Amino acid sequence: MAFKQITSPHAHSAQSTGKVMQLVIWATVPGLLALTYHFGWGSLINVLLATATALIAEAAAISLRGRSVSFYLRDYSAALTAVLLGLSLPPLAPWWIVVVGTLFSIVIAKHLYGGLGYNPFNPAMVGYVVLLISFPIQMTSWITPLALLPDGLSHPGIIESLNIVFAGYSPADGVTGATPLDSFKFSDGLLVDQIYAQNPLFSEAAIAGVGWEWVNIGFLIGGLILLGSRIFTWHGPFAMLATLTLMSVIFWDGGSSDSPGSALMHLFSGASMMGAFFILTDPVSSAVSNRGRLVYGALIGVLVYIIRAWGNYPDAVAFAVLLANFAAPFIDNYTLPRTYGHTDRRRATEKEED
Secondary structure (H helix, E strand, O other): OOOOOOOHHHHOOOOOHHHHHHHHHHHOHHHHHHHHHHHOOHHHHHHHHHHHHHHHHHHHHHHHOOOOHHHHHOOOHHHHHHHHHHHHOOOOOOHHHHHHHHHHHHHHOOHHHOOOOOOOOOHHHHHHHHHHHHOHHHHOOEEOOHHHOOOOOOOOOHHHHHHHHHHOOOOOOOOEEOOHHHHHHOOOOOOHHHHHHHOHHHHOOOOOOOOHHHHHHHHHHHHHHHHHOOOOOOHHHHHHHHHHHHHHHHOOOOOOOOOOOOHHHHHOOOOHHHHHHHHOOOOOOOOOOHHHHHHHHHHHHHHHHHHHHHOOOOOOHHHHHHHHHHHHHHHHHHOOOOOOOOOOOOOOOOOOOO
16 A cells, blocks of 8 residues: 655645644644633543553554654654544543543554554544444533533532542533534424524524534634644635535525524534644645645535434544545545646656656
8 A cells, every 4th residue: 555645744834743733732722721611621631641641652652663762752743643532522531431542543543554644544533433433422421511500510620520530430410411413413303493492502602502612713713823824724624614614504494303503503513623623634644735635625524514414423523534534545646736847737646757
């Protein structure tokens, strides 16, 4: 199997790979802050535990391969994978969920294929999907947003959160609940207006779902910072969000009981903004040309909507990204940029004429 040359981390920034990875990690902070404020300490614990696990696993794998541990740890790719996985997991997930997912991401999805630059699939999303399929109950137990907690009840403090994560204590009744996409998808027989009126997740929200809209705005802010820093181009994120919006508009039927939901709900619920700016922009597993990124991002947008609207999973970013990873080499084959000095573009499988 031939692997494509990795040019993306260096195409739009003179910074080293390590610097780029660090900037991406810092750009997740607005989203992490929103998660922590609206859903408690669990996401921060996930990120820290996943990062520690990833660094240990990365060091062990590199050592077994006889390479310099300190050199490869400085590229921060393992830390970034851990942060993205930790942000994707439900707050207050059991510690072993975080550890198993991180080990699978680093050891299987990354190093089994040869390490950074050779993995055909996004490692964080591989770990997430393995956990979602293997442990559906733990992976769908989300925390109720702060604004919707019953009177007199608050999210667990940091010590209580650590006890829940590591000692298996159960959170208080009323702390766990469904996500907006879950609630909408499984509200069979209700008109959209009825769902919004009866469910406080929507009735008390400004544009999408309580808490979730701010989480998505946080990741949107971080993504725009990266875009302004020229860490990646606009093509992939724009194509995904534009296609997701277009699909939502096309299949919006005015709010019947069969409606898949409005464009605003799809854009600002679930992992939409995180997926657009932090997941599909992975330079290793995505398309390499600007034309290719447009096709790649549009494919992810279509898949996200199809799975959300007619599939079994309310959120679909991870599945959509992994399916698009399969298609990335095919997309690259037909979207190579024109070589300097040539008037026509060529396919990757075509040989250059002398």
